[in-house]
Amino acid sequence: MKFSRYATVLASLCSFVPAIATPVKNPGKLQLGNRIPSPKQREDKTKNKYFHEPGGDNTLGHYDNRYFGGVVTYDERRETQLHMVHAYLKFFRDQGLDTWIAHGTLLGWWWNGKVGQPPLRLPWDFDLDTQVSGATLKYIGDNHNQSMHKYVSDDGQTEREYLLDVNPWIWERERGDGMNIIDARWIDIRNGLFIDITGLSETHPDTSPGVWSCKNYHRYKTSELYPMRETVFEGIPAKVPYAYDKILVDEYKEKALVDTEFEGHQWDIDRKEWVKTQETIEEEAKKAAEEERKKEEEEKKLKMQQEERQRKKQEAEQKEAESASSKDENSST
Numbered sequence: 658m659k660f661s662r663y664a665t666v667l668a669s670l671c672s673f674v675p676a677i678a679t680p681v682k683n684p685g686k687l688q689l690g691n692r693i694p695s696p697k698q699r700e701d702k703t704k705n706k707y708f709h710e711p712g713g714d715n716t717l718g719h720y721d722n723r724y725f726g727g728v729v730t731y732d733e734r735r736e737t738q739l740h741m742v743h744a745y746l747k748f749f750r751d752q753g754l755d756t757w758i759a760h761g762t763l764l765g766w767w768w769n770g771k772v773g774q775p776p777l778r779l780p781w782d783f784d785l786d787t788q789v790s791g792a793t794l795k796y797i798g799d800n801h802n803q804s805m806h807k808y809v810s811d812d813g814q815t816e817r818e819y820l821l822d823v824n825p826w827i828w829e830r831e832r833g834d835g836m837n838i839i840d841a842r843w844i845d846i847r848n849g850l851f852i853d854i855t856g857l858s859e860t861h862p863d864t865s866p867g868v869w870s871c872k873n874y875h876r877y878k879t880s881e882l883y884p885m886r887e888t889v890f891e892g893i894p895a896k897v898p899y900a901y902d903k904i905l906v907d908e909y910k911e912k913a914l915v916d917t918e919f920e921g922h923q924w925d926i927d928r929k930e931w932v933k934t935q936e937t938i939e940e941e942a943k944k945a946a947e948e949e950r951k952k953e954e955e956e957k958k959l960k961m962q963q964e965e966r967q968r969k970k971q972e973a974e975q976k977e978a979e980s981a982s983s984k985d986e987n988s989s990t
C-alpha cells in the first residue's frame with residue numbers, strides 16, 4: 658500500500674523536523690518576559706503565512722486574495738462550488754490520485770448521500786474541504802504545484818479555470834505556528850473561491866501508530882479512513898472515509914446528524930435538500946427592502962443637493978447680471 662510506504666518516509670521526516678526547529682541551546686533560565694511575543698515576533702508569524710485571504714471573518718476568509726474581486730452572491734457561490742468540485746474530483750481521478758471529502762463537505766454529503774444528485778453541499782458552508790494522504794500531498798507539491806486546469810462542464814455551457822496551489826510548508830506535518838494549516842488549494846481564478854485541501858500524516862508513529870493527523874489536530878485511525886467508500890458527490894464519483902459516521906460525530910457531535918434546522922436552513926424531506934427557512938427568506942427580503950429604501954433616500958438627498966447647488970448658481974448669476982445692469986445704468990447717467 659502506497660499509504661504505508663510513504664508513512665515511513667514521512668515519519669522519519671516528522672521526527673527530524675523538531676531537531677532543526679528547536680533553538681540551539683536552552684539557556685536554563687525561565688525568562689517569563691520572553692514568553693509574550695513582541696509585536697515584531699507576531700508580525701514575523703504572519704509573514705510565514707502562505708495563503709492569503711482578503712479578511713479573516715467567515716465571509717472574506719474564504720476567498721483567495723489574488724483572485725478576489727468582491728463577495729459573490731449566494732447563488733453564484735453555489736454555482737461556483739458545483740463546477741469547482743467537479744473539476745477537482747475529475748482531475749484527481751484522471752491522475753489516479755487519492756482524495757476524499759472531509760469536514761462540512763462530508764456532512765453535506767451525509768445528509769443527501771443516498772440520492773447522490775446535486776445539491777449535496779451545505780448551502781451555508783463557505784468553502785469545500787477535501788483531504789489527501791501526506792504522500793499524495795507531497796506528490797502534488799512536486800508535480801502539480803501552480804498548475805492551471807481548464808474545465809468545461811458536461812453540457813458545454815460553463816468554462817472555468819482553476820489553480821492548484823501547494824503550500825511550501827507541507828514539509829511541516831504538525832500545526833507549527835498555525836499559519837499554514839491548509840496544505841493546498843484548488844482556486845477558481847474568476848472570483849477566488851476555493852477548495853481547502855489538507856493532508857493527513859502519521860505524525861507519531863512510535864507512540865501513536867496508525868493515527869493520521871492533519872495540521873489542525875483532526876485525528877483519524879487507519880481503519881476509520883480505509884478502505885475508502887466509493888460514492889457519488891454532486892452527481893459524480895467521489896470517495897468518503899470508511900467510518901464517515903464516526904468521523905462526523907467526532908467532529909460535529911450527534912446533533913449535526915439529527916437536527917433538521919441549522920443556520921437559517923431547514924431539511925426538506927420531500928426534496929431531500931437543505932432549503933432556506935421562511936424566516937430566513939423574510940429576513941433577507943426585509944434586508945433587501947431596507948437597502949433599497951436607503952438607496953432611494955441617498956439618491957433623493959443627492960438630487961436635492963444638486964438642485965440646491967443649481968439654485969444657488971442661478972441666484973449668483975442673477976445677482977451678477979443685476980449688478981452689471983445697475984453699473985450700466987450708473988455709467989449711462
Ligand SMILES: *[C@@H]1O[C@H](CO)[C@@H](O)[C@H](O)[C@H]1NC(C)=O
Binds near residue numbers: 802823826827
Ligand atoms: C508552489 O509554487 C509557489 C510559486 O512558485 C511556491 O512559492 C511554493 O513554494 C511552491 N510549493 C511547493 C510545495 O513547492
